[in-house]
Amino acid sequence: MTPSTDWKEVIAPDEAAVFERLAAQLADLQKARAAKSAMRRALHAKPNVVAHATLEVMGALPAHAAVGLFAQPKTYQAVVRFSNGGGAVQGDKRPDVRGVGVKVLGVGGTKLIPGLENAPTQDFLAILSSAVPFRTPEEFVWVVVNSVNPLAFLFKALAHLGPGRALSLLGALQKGLGAPVPSLAANRYYSALPIRFGAHAAKYAFVPVGVEPATGSTPDDLGAELAGRLAKGPLGWDLQVQFFTDERTTPIEDPTIDWPTPFVKVARLTLAKQDVASERGKKLATWAEHLSFDPWHAPVEFRPLGAMMRSRSAAYRVSTQTRTVSPEPASIPAELVG
Numbered sequence: 001m002t003p004s005t006d007w008k009e010v011i012a013p014d015e016a017a018v019f020e021r022l023a024a025q026l027a028d029l030q031k032a033r034a035a036k037s038a039m040r041r042a043l044h045a046k047p048n049v050v051a052h053a054t055l056e057v058m059g060a061l062p063a064h065a066a067v068g069l070f071a072q073p074k075t076y077q078a079v080v081r082f083s084n085g086g087g088a089v090q091g092d093k094r095p096d097v098r099g100v101g102v103k104v105l106g107v108g109g110t111k112l113i114p115g116l117e118n119a120p121t122q123d124f125l126a127i128l129s130s131a132v133p134f135r136t137p138e139e140f141v142w143v144v145v146n147s148v149n150p151l152a153f154l155f156k157a158l159a160h161l162g163p164g165r166a167l168s169l170l171g172a173l174q175k176g177l178g179a180p181v182p183s184l185a186a187n188r189y190y191s192a193l194p195i196r197f198g199a200h201a202a203k204y205a206f207v208p209v210g211v212e213p214a215t216g217s218t219p220d221d222l223g224a225e226l227a228g229r230l231a232k233g234p235l236g237w238d239l240q241v242q243f244f245t246d247e248r249t250t251p252i253e254d255p256t257i258d259w260p261t262p263f264v265k266v267a268r269l270t271l272a273k274q275d276v277a278s279e280r281g282k283k284l285a286t287w288a289e290h291l292s293f294d295p296w297h298a299p300v301e302f303r304p305l306g307a308m309m310r311s312r313s314a315a316y317r318v319s320t321q322t323r324t325v326s327p328e329p330a331s332i333p334a335e336l337v338g
């Protein structure tokens with residue numbers, strides 16, 4: 001069955017100014033942290049592992065999925081950065097978002113960001129949850145900014161959001177972020193928010209392939225656990241997409257809803273066996289710290305959708321301008337690939 005093309009965004013007339021203000025709030029936090037330690041990303045400051053990888057596009061996909069780089073079977077080089085979500089670098093046992101950024105290199109097509117139309121990359125950013133507890137970008141940034149002081153946070157949340165919303169949001173956060181993550185290898189990672197997919201709209205997920213489910217508590221060092229696995233052999237995730245069907249079941253503007261539509265496999269991400277702790281591996285990680293992974297690094301037919309996604313356009317731009325980043329790379333320097 002061909003999915004619907006009847007999706008639409010609802011764009012508030014003043015939202016661009018609101019998103020700039022939210023981005024500035026995150027950058028203020030980023031600069032305040034930099035004054036005490038080093039200049040890092042406003043969010044996802046701590047890398048767990050950086051690895052080189054390939055993205056193999058399957059081919060023979062249904063017409064609605066055979067869009068852009070998914071139109072032809074081809075293998076692309078990619079760089080993958082696993083991270084904790086916080087803007088501060090902290091121990092891995094602390095509750096946190098866990099994310100992955102996948103930058104696919106050598107991707108053609110006209111890109112979205114003005115001035116970067118010819119950039120050779122397409123980025124996929126994903127986290128462990130398939131939806132988010134925040135209804136709006138304002139709510140998300142409010143929590144990020146105010147949770148810096150956990151003691152005052154509960155009282156502020158009760159006053160700002162009202163008791164009902166505050167308690168349900170805090171409950172969802174505690175459940176989501178507090179869940180143990182025994183390994184970064186055994187998880188599904190979700191876009192959580194939609195993107196255009198040609199004429200359609202879709203969310204995507206990286207689904208681990210051939211990995212025994214991990215059990216137990218979160219280790220002291222999630223990066224070391226993943227590095228240990230990569231030293232022994234490759235790790236794979238299938239890139240799968242699920243399509244918009246109708247506004248009620250697969251809403252574009254409500255980021256709290258987990259879409260129930262089936263997933264279609266479009267590509268396989270493979271992290272080759274590698275020693276991320278070697279001199280080469282460390283140099284690759286340093287190189288990646290200066291990159292920008294951004295859902296808006298994408299061809300026009302994959303434009304991020306919904307207010308939360310549109311707010312990210314400003315947030316990632318301001319965070320990367322605050323820390324200064326390298327230009328979009330066409331490939332990984334040969335000496336950094338083991």
Ligand code: HEM
Pocket residue numbers: 022026040041042043044081082083099100101125126127132137140141190191192193291292293294308309311312315316319320323
């Ligand atoms: C809900 C879906 C989201 C996902 C899946 C996601 C995922 C990620 C990931 C994986 C990274 C790290 C990228 C890297 O390794 O460089 C990141 C960074 C970041 N995220 Fe998000 N994020 C989401 C929502 C948001 C929202 C709503 C905002 C703000 C409005 C935001 C702001 C940022 C910022 C400022 C960075 C650092 C950018 C940089 O300096 O490179 N994110 N995100």
